[in-house]
Amino acid sequence: MEDLSRFPLRLEGPDAPMVRFDHVTKRYGDLVVLEDFCLDVAEGEMVTVIGPSGSGKTTVLRILMLERIQEGVIYVDGAPISHMEKKGRLVPASERYLRRAREPIGMCFQHFNLFPHMTAIQNCMEGPVQVLGLSRQDARERAEELLEMVGMIEKKDEHPSRLSGGQQQRVAIARALAMRPKVMLFDEVTSALDPEVIGEVTEVIRKLVHEHRLTMLMVTHQMGFAADISDRVCFFYGGRIEEQGTPEELFGNPQKERTQQFLSAVKSAG
Known part of the structure; x- marks a missing residue:
């Protein structure tokens, strides 16, 4: 069993990160992914x-x-989410603790995962009512505000099957934001879309970056988009970070051979 005594019970102080992966290993059977x-x-x-298929990038999310x-x-916002404190030490989190600890995290998936039997506004209201305990009126007002922000207010009463x-x-982005997350995860959110509508979604994410102080982690194969909106x-x-830096550093002057090979291959394919 792993010795967890070397890990802090909480991350505190002005420089504490919003998200920390602290010497994390993830396996599927004998396969070590991270x-x-x-x-x-x-x-x-x-x-x-970014990275090639099978590199472990989606597993991070x-x-x-x-x-x-x-x-x-x-850790998220100073508190461990994979573990919980018990008698002054960390132990693996219970299912109940895990559910609560993950509440500050919102996630948008590659294939939307909207509830097909609910309209757009009902999709956005469901979580705040059922999980956060908001009244239906408050949840509706929040949902309308977010659907307006993502340019979907005119389609609020449509079911997913009638939407592009x-x-x-x-x-799906509005639904995730309705839970008022502190951290947003985007998993290849444009890869299932036709090229002409990718701009709709990337524009919404750009708006989030510029107007809301959300912490975001995104996996994407769109290098231009990554270069445009990322801080890092x-x-x-x-299963490891081979290289990291600002978009200018990583795309403009990659230092590692594997990074250079990957970016060259992506450029050739494009």
């Missing part, structure tokens, strides 16, 4: 993760929101 992974994301920072880890500790892919993704870009290879 090994001794460390990453801090500051409050309000937009970090984009999944262990924040959906899956357990085998080693290390994950770009429209569904914008509703991390190139993943073999």
Whole structure:
């Protein structure tokens, strides 16, 4: 069993990150996807993760929101989410603790995952009513405000089947924001979209970056988009961060050979 005594019970102080992966390992059976992974994301920072298929980049998002880890500790807003305190020490989180600890995190998936039997506004109201305990009136007002922000207020009474892919993704972003997250995760949110509607969704994310102090982690294969909106870009290879830096540094002057090869291959494919 892992010795957890070396990990703090909380992260405190003005320089504490909003998200910390502290020596995290994630395995699926014998397959090690992330090994001794460390990453801090500051409050309000937009970090984009790029890399080849199978490099572990999407797993970074999944262990924040959906899956357990085998080693290390994950913190969000100072508190451990993968573990909980018991008698002055960290122990693996219970399911109940895990659900509550993940409440400050919102996630938008590649395939929208909207409730098909609900309208756009009902999709955005469901979480705040059922999880946060908002009244239906307050939840409706919040949902309308967010649908307005993502340019979908005129489609609020439509079901997902009557919306385009770009429209569904914008509703999915509004639904995630309705939970008032401190951290937003975007998993290849444009990869299932037709090229002509990708701009709709990227514009919404740009707006979030510029107008809201949200901490964001995004996995994308769109290098131009990553270069445009990120504070920092991390190139993943073999379950580790091979190289990271500002978009100017990573795209303009990559230092590692694997980074250079990947960016060259992406450029050639484009």
